[in-house]
Amino acid sequence: MHIVSVLRLPASLEGLAAVYPWLDHAAAACVAADRLPGMQVVLEEAVANIVLHGFPDRAPGAVEIQLCADDDAVLLVIEDDGMVFDPTAAPLRPVAANLAEAVPGGRGLTLIRRFCPSVIYARQDGRNLLTLRFPRDRPDRTA
Amino acid sequence: MQIEVQESVPGVTKIVLSGRIDITGAMAIDGSMTTIARTCRALIIDLSGVEFMASMGLRSLVKCGKAIRGKQGRVVLLSPVHVVAEVIHASGIDDLIPVCLSEAAALEAVTPP
Numbered sequence: 001m002h003i004v005s006v007l008r009l010p011a012s013l014e015g016l017a018a019v020y021p022w023l024d025h026a027a028a029a030c031v032a033a034d035r036l037p038g039m040q041v042v043l044e045e046a047v048a049n050i051v052l053h054g055f056p057d058r059a060p061g062a063v064e065i066q067l068c069a070d071d072d073a074v075l076l077v078i079e080d081d082g083m084v085f086d087p088t089a090a091p092l093r094p095v096a097a098n099l100a101e102a103v104p105g106g107r108g109l110t111l112i113r114r115f116c117p118s119v120i121y122a123r124q125d126g127r128n129l130l131t132l133r134f135p136r137d138r139p140d141r142t143a
Numbered sequence: 144m145q146i147e148v149q150e151s152v153p154g155v156t157k158i159v160l161s162g163r164i165d166i167t168g169a170m171a172i173d174g175s176m177t178t179i180a181r182t183c184r185a186l187i188i189d190l191s192g193v194e195f196m197a198s199m200g201l202r203s204l205v206k207c208g209k210a211i212r213g214k215q216g217r218v219v220l221l222s223p224v225h226v227v228a229e230v231i232h233a234s235g236i237d238d239l240i241p242v243c244l245s246e247a248a249a250l251e252a253v254t255p256p
Contacts, residue, residue: 037226
C-alpha cells in the first residue's frame with residue numbers, strides 16, 4: 001500500500017470545498033472512472049460530518065485525508081482531532097413510508113455505507129481515524 | 144450551482160438545477176427552493192444538469208417535497224444523471240418523490256387526473 005496523495009484542510013466549509021477537486025485530481029491515476037463518483041459521495045459525507053459536528057464547543061481543528069492504493073484496493077484514510085464520533089456505530093435513519101413522515105436530513109451515513117463496502121473506525125491518541133476501503137475490480141480473478 | 148425557474152405549462156412550475164449540490168450548493172438553492180415550494184402546487188425538479196449530489200442536496204429535495212405534499216400538491220424529479228440517480232435510490236428518496244425520465248412523463252405525473 002503506498003500513499004498517492006495527502007490533503008490537509010481546516011474543518012470548515014471552506015476546507016470542505018477543497019475535497020472534491022483534490023480527489024478528482026489525485027484519484028485519476030488509481031481509480032476507475034466509474035468508481036470515482038461513489039468515492040466522492042463517501043468522502044464528502046465523511047468530511048461534512050467532521051466539519052458540521054466535530055467541533056461543537058471549540059474552534060475547528062484540522063482534517064487530514066490520505067489517498068492510498070495497492071493492487072487490491074484504494075483507501076481513503078481520514079484523521080481529525082474533533083469529538084469522538086464512530087460513524088460505523090451510529091444508527092441509520094429509518095426509511096420513511098411517505099413524504100409526510102419523512103425527515104429532511106440525516107442520510108449521510110446511509111450514503112457512506114451504501115457506497116463504501118468497508119468502513120473501519122478507530123480512536124487513536126485522541127484522534128478519530130476513519131478508513132474507507134474500496135476494493136478494485138479484479139475481473140481476472142472472477143473469470 | 145445554478146437554479147432557474149420556468150413555467151413548464153400553465154400551472155406547472157419547473158426548477159432547473161445545474162452544478163454540484165454539495166453542502167455549499169445546497170445552501171445556495173435552499174432558500175429559493177423553499178420560496179418556490181410555498182407558491183406552487185405542481186413542481187418538476189429538473190436534475191439533468193446536476194453532476195453531483197450529496198445528502199444535503201437530498202435534504203433540500205425532501206424539504207421542498209414535503210412543503211408541496213403538505214398542501215396536496217405534486218412534485219417529481221426529472222432525469223438525474225447516473226451518479227445522482229444512484230444517490231437518490233440508495234437513500235430511498237425515489238420511494239418518496241417519483242423520478243421521471245422524460246418531460247412528458249413528468250408533466251403527466253404532476254397533473255391531477
